[in-house]
Amino acid sequence: EIVLTQSPDVQSVTPKEKVTITCRASQSIGSSLHWYQQKPGQSPKLLIKYASQSMSGVPSRFSGSGSGTDFTLTINSLEAEDAAAYYCHQSSSLPQTFGPGTKVDIK
Amino acid sequence: QVQLVQSGAEVKKPGASVKVSCKASGYTFPSYGITWVRQAPGQGLEWMGWISPYIGNTNYAQKLQGRVTMTTDTSTSSAYMELMSLRSDDTAVYYCARFRFGDPFDYWGQGTLVTVSS
Numbered sequence: 482e483i484v485l486t487q488s489p490d491v492q493s494v495t496p497k498e499k500v501t502i503t504c505r506a507s508q509s510i511g512s513s514l515h516w517y518q519q520k521p522g523q524s525p526k527l528l529i530k531y532a533s534q535s536m537s538g539v540p541s542r543f544s545g546s547g548s549g550t551d552f553t554l555t556i557n558s559l560e561a562e563d564a565a566a567y568y569c570h571q572s573s574s575l576p577q578t579f580g581p582g583t584k585v586d587i588k
Numbered sequence: 589q590v591q592l593v594q595s596g597a598e599v600k601k602p603g604a605s606v607k608v609s610c611k612a613s614g615y616t617f618p619s620y621g622i623t624w625v626r627q628a629p630g631q632g633l634e635w636m637g638w639i640s641p642y643i644g645n646t647n648y649a650q651k652l653q654g655r656v657t658m659t660t661d662t663s664t665s666s667a668y669m670e671l672m673s674l675r676s677d678d679t680a681v682y683y684c685a686r687f688r689f690g691d692p693f694d695y696w697g698q699g700t701l702v703t704v705s706s
Binding site for chain 2: 513519525527536568570576578579580581
């Protein structure tokens with residue numbers, strides 16, 4: 482099973498700050514790494530697929546990068562509405578797995 | 589527009605079974621797989637398995653093997669997840685989601701809270 486680790490666990494930031502979340506896979510997964518945003522009481526929402534492809538309608542301040550085992554989700558100029566948990570997910574091999582999540586709080 | 593609408597919240601006793609439904613609309617149901625993901629209170633996301641409505645084949649997470657059954661009904665564009673021998677640590681919100689094999693989960697249901705309590 483491929484284990485995904487995320488850092489940090491929690492990040493408290495002020496609006497307009499830049500946020501960087503990392504996801505590391507226990508073995509190479511190519512670019513089969515995806516990012517979801519989950520706001521309290523809501524279902525997860527797919528933000529980025531295949532490491533760097535933004536989904537339609539996702540604000541341009543969200544971007545993803547990486548390949549192999551190391552991946553990054555970046556939020557440029559954070560807005561208050563970005564307060565949420567962010568999860569990475571690998572679809573390279575079964576069982577599919579998720580990272581433990583990173584909670585982004587607004588100061 | 590694509591929608592996945594799940595059945596309502598359930599309260600079950602330990603040892604019982606629960607069956608959650610997920611009704612799809614807005615796309616060709618057999619063309620996409622359905623996966624199930626659960627989230628215990630305050631915890632992260634756990635992949636449970638998937639089913640192909642077109643072929644009917646399934647793949648389950650090893651820890652749930654023998655307790656979970658996923659099925660579909662293409663005549664009603666519905667998917668079902670049945671979990672048996674419920675334990676307190678099965679208390680969670682259960683989500684269905686759509687995907688093409690190898691791709692991420694692009695549309696999700698609203699979630700169904702299953703509470704297991706004596």
